[in-house]
Amino acid sequence: MAEPKKKRITDIGPPSYENFLPPIIKKNYGKWKYHEIIKPGVLMHVSESGDKLYSVRAATPRLAATDTIRLFAQIADEFCDGFLRYTSRNNVEFLITDEKKVEPCIAKLKKEGYPVGGMGNSITNIVHTQGWVHCHSAATDASGVVKCVMDELFPYFESMKLPAKLRIAFACCLNMCGAVHCSDIALLGVHIKPPVVSHDTLPAQCEIPTTVSACPTGAVRTATVDGKPSVEIVEEQCMFCANCFTVCPSIKLNNPTDGLSVWVGGKVSNARHEPMFSKLAIPYIPNEPPRWPTVVKSVKNIVEVYAKNARKFERMGEWIERIGWPKFFELTEIPFTKYHIDDFTHAGESFRRSVYFRQSDVRE
Amino acid sequence: MAAKLRETPLIDELLKGPWPSFVKEIKKCAQNEKNERGSARSNDLLGVLERSYKETIGHWKHGGIVGVMGYGGGVIGRYNDLPEEFPNVAHFHTIRVNQPSGWFYTSDILRKLCDIWDKHGSGITNMHGSTGDIVFLGCATDDLEPTFADLTALGFDLGGSGSAVRTPSCCCGMARCEWACYDTMALTDDLTRTFQDELHRPAFPYKFKFKMSGCPNDCVASIARADMSIIGTWRDDIQIDQKAVADYASKLNLENDVISRCPTKCMSWDGKKLSIDNSNCVKCMHCINAMPKALAPGKDRGATILLGSKAPIIGGALLSSVIVPFLKIEPPYEDIKELAEAIWDLWAEHGKNRERVGEFIQRIGMGNFLEQIGLEPRPEMVINPRSNPYIFYDQDQE
Numbered sequence: 001m002a003e004p005k006k007k008r009i010t011d012i013g014p015p016s017y018e019n020f021l022p023p024i025i026k027k028n029y030g031k032w033k034y035h036e037i038i039k040p041g042v043l044m045h046v047s048e049s050g051d052k053l054y055s056v057r058a059a060t061p062r063l064a065a066t067d068t069i070r071l072f073a074q075i076a077d078e079f080c081d082g083f084l085r086y087t088s089r090n091n092v093e094f095l096i097t098d099e100k101k102v103e104p105c106i107a108k109l110k111k112e113g114y115p116v117g118g119m120g121n122s123i124t125n126i127v128h129t130q131g132w133v134h135c136h137s138a139a140t141d142a143s144g145v146v147k148c149v150m151d152e153l154f155p156y157f158e159s160m161k162l163p164a165k166l167r168i169a170f171a172c173c174l175n176m177c178g179a180v181h182c183s184d185i186a187l188l189g190v191h192i193k194p195p196v197v198s199h200d201t202l203p204a205q206c207e208i209p210t211t212v213s214a215c216p217t218g219a220v221r222t223a224t225v226d227g228k229p230s231v232e233i234v235e236e237q238c239m240f241c242a243n244c245f246t247v248c249p250s251i252k253l254n255n256p257t258d259g260l261s262v263w264v265g266g267k268v269s270n271a272r273h274e275p276m277f278s279k280l281a282i283p284y285i286p287n288e289p290p291r292w293p294t295v296v297k298s299v300k301n302i303v304e305v306y307a308k309n310a311r312k313f314e315r316m317g318e319w320i321e322r323i324g325w326p327k328f329f330e331l332t333e334i335p336f337t338k339y340h341i342d343d344f345t346h347a348g349e350s351f352r353r354s355v356y357f358r359q360s361d362v363r364e
Numbered sequence: 365m366a367a368k369l370r371e372t373p374l375i376d377e378l379l380k381g382p383w384p385s386f387v388k389e390i391k392k393c394a395q396n397e398k399n400e401r402g403s404a405r406s407n408d409l410l411g412v413l414e415r416s417y418k419e420t421i422g423h424w425k426h427g428g429i430v431g432v433m434g435y436g437g438g439v440i441g442r443y444n445d446l447p448e449e450f451p452n453v454a455h456f457h458t459i460r461v462n463q464p465s466g467w468f469y470t471s472d473i474l475r476k477l478c479d480i481w482d483k484h485g486s487g488i489t490n491m492h493g494s495t496g497d498i499v500f501l502g503c504a505t506d507d508l509e510p511t512f513a514d515l516t517a518l519g520f521d522l523g524g525s526g527s528a529v530r531t532p533s534c535c536c537g538m539a540r541c542e543w544a545c546y547d548t549m550a551l552t553d554d555l556t557r558t559f560q561d562e563l564h565r566p567a568f569p570y571k572f573k574f575k576m577s578g579c580p581n582d583c584v585a586s587i588a589r590a591d592m593s594i595i596g597t598w599r600d601d602i603q604i605d606q607k608a609v610a611d612y613a614s615k616l617n618l619e620n621d622v623i624s625r626c627p628t629k630c631m632s633w634d635g636k637k638l639s640i641d642n643s644n645c646v647k648c649m650h651c652i653n654a655m656p657k658a659l660a661p662g663k664d665r666g667a668t669i670l671l672g673s674k675a676p677i678i679g680g681a682l683l684s685s686v687i688v689p690f691l692k693i694e695p696p697y698e699d700i701k702e703l704a705e706a707i708w709d710l711w712a713e714h715g716k717n718r719e720r721v722g723e724f725i726q727r728i729g730m731g732n733f734l735e736q737i738g739l740e741p742r743p744e745m746v747i748n749p750r751s752n753p754y755i756f757y758d759q760d761q762e
Binding site: 014 | 374375377378380381382383384385386387388389390392393396409412413416417418419420421422423424425426433434435442456458462463464465466467468469470471472473474475477478481482487488489490491492494495496501502513516517518519520521533535536538539540541542544547549553556557560561564580581582583584585586587588589620621625626627646647648649650653654656657660675676677678679680681683716717718
């Protein structure tokens with residue numbers, strides 16, 4: 001006799017956040033008065049009642065072992081009565097009510113290898129995707145590049161000396177599960193070779209009409225190969241978006257020639273200037289594991305030129321808008337190529353339709 | 365006793381440097397003696413990753429239907445293309461676990477989640493995935509149901525995937541921010557519960573994301589990443605503490621750092637008093653960000669609702685655009701739910717496969733879209749009226 005089945009629980013949604021709020025937050029919910037960054041990585045929120053909450057922000061690599069989560073739980077027990085939260089950029093925040101515990105908490109985190117910072121005019125953690133660790137369409141590794149870039153930019157994480165905050169994001173293909181398209185600096189994995197169709201497996205694995213309609217440029221067409229239905233790729237029409245591969249695993253796009261592109265000047269906040277898309281700075285850098293030296297050097301160069309030239313409060317995109325794109329390419333010494341000029345839908349919107357530019361920037 | 369770690373000279377280079385290393389994290393899992401099966405999986409993951417670093421190409425495949433009974437989403441099928449060499453990651457699926465609003469946890473609940481994942485999986489997580497879920501990386505097909513049973517017994521459920529409502533997420537809002545113009549965590553929690561069916565059983569043309577930001581600083585990138593972006597704002601005057609402004613005047617150059625940075629130039633400072641022409645304020649937040657002790661959003665608070673942002677696939681990246689200029693955000697949030705349902709009804713009926721709402725609106729025209737979902741056109745919805753005269757005049761008009 002089979003055991004009587006337990007009732008299967010479904011559709012309950014997440015547990016209520018109220019279960020996990022520290023008493024100081026429950027008491028002051030909606031009653032916070034102001035906040036200050038008292039030092040890099042430490043926020044102090046003051047409520048109308050005068051209560052003070054200290055949040056110590058530490059970096060995590062996003063990919064976390066359960067043992068690391070247990071370590072954070074232990075640190076939370078030691079310094080914050082067991083309460084912590086994560087941020088939208090993969091940092092962890094320890095919520096402390098006793099000011100005397102702030103410094104010991106920071107010391108403990110640093111000792112365990114999780115640095116404290118990423119607040120105010122800094123470079124905080126990079127939001128990123130799975131890359132070669134776990135993704136089928138990755139054109140590059142995500143965690144590895146992020147690690148190398150942050151190793152190099154580390155002083156900017158622990159300090160607040162930039163003109164404004166600088167947000168970096170990473171997506172390992174154009175699907176952009178990282179939605180990097182509105183970041184001060186976006187690193188984006190790119191495929192540069194057309195896909196290869198596996199005609200043997202395609203009829204069983206893929207729906208041909210869905211596959212054909214997945215292509216934004218009409219480069220995927222029906223074809224009969226060896227008497228069997230399949231598709232063919234009009235290679236000169238392909239712009240390597242990988243959408244066909246996403247709907248049809250028999251169209252393989254990954255290639256050892258895949259690499260990365262660099263985009264700059266996007267933002268999502270409304271402060272001073274409306275949200276902006278990031279724009280192309282560097283069209284292609286080959287994958288150079290394990291330390292991606294060219295990507296690291298390129299990002300560092302852009303950060304340093306920005307830090308030197310932007311005015312206080314100016315985000316990357318605001319700075320470039322003030323000085324003009326010709327000047328940006330001059331200062332960063334990044335070559336301007338035909339790839340920088342849009343040629344997709346609405347391309348003309350980015351053409352200059354005036355004589356409003358600085359003749360002083362025109363180079364021979 | 366955990367097996368010997370695979371030799372990984374290339375990715376070992378990523379153990380160096382001051383930034384926390386993900387390779388160290390995977391190695392922690394591969395050496396976890398309490399989790400023999402999971403450590404074998406993590407060890408094979410090290411091997412696959414080393415191989416990718418050598419060949420500059422990924423080794424993962426997608427496809428196939430995998431999940432838990434009765435759900436159409438929440439699990440992403442992932443298979444390795446070198447199963448003979450790396451048998452322990454032959455299938456290595458992702459489980460998305462719906463996070464509590466605002467990503468607040470107790471040490472107790474984190475340990476219980478870890479217990480479940482150490483019992484059934486690799487021990488590797490993402491805290492958190494891009495959409496906001498707790499992500500468990502590396503579950504074998506047979507372990508999905510037992511993991512799900514333990515999760516629901518603990519009070520957790522799966523997040524969204526595929527052509528469904530994706531796990532809604534939000535900033536920490538009123539829990540720890542004085543700028544929150546509405547209760548982002550409460551709304552997120554409520555919408556997530558209300559739309560459980562739409563979240564677990566994909567029935568749309570493509571994904572639909574909600575993101576709740578408490579103010580125009582938009583800490584969860586709602587305007588760039590959500591099909592429906594709900595961004596806090598206010599209608600009345602910015603609250604000013606003149607004494608605190610005077611204190612800032614000794615630390616900041618008010619004229620250069622605040623007044624001249626105002627996009628509508630609606631502020632002035634006479635050396636003693638800050639004046640704001642609130643009727644011209646566009647709620648950019650700069651002055652409030654610069655002087656948090658002195659200025660605060662007004663008291664008549666609510667949100668702007670915007671629609672349609674997305675990443676490039678398929679028709680190009682979009683930012684969300686205004687659809688409701690101002691709405692009071694109050695439980696039971698019937699107006700927001702009715703709006704979302706009206707949009708889904710139309711889009712599910714007429715949207716093309718893998719067409720996001722933003723692309724759908726561009727294809728059918730915003731005017732037609734508004735008419736169908738029952739909203740009036742408003743000048744706040746556009747930067748300017750059309751400049752082209754190709755107008756589709758209604759044929760049933762007089």
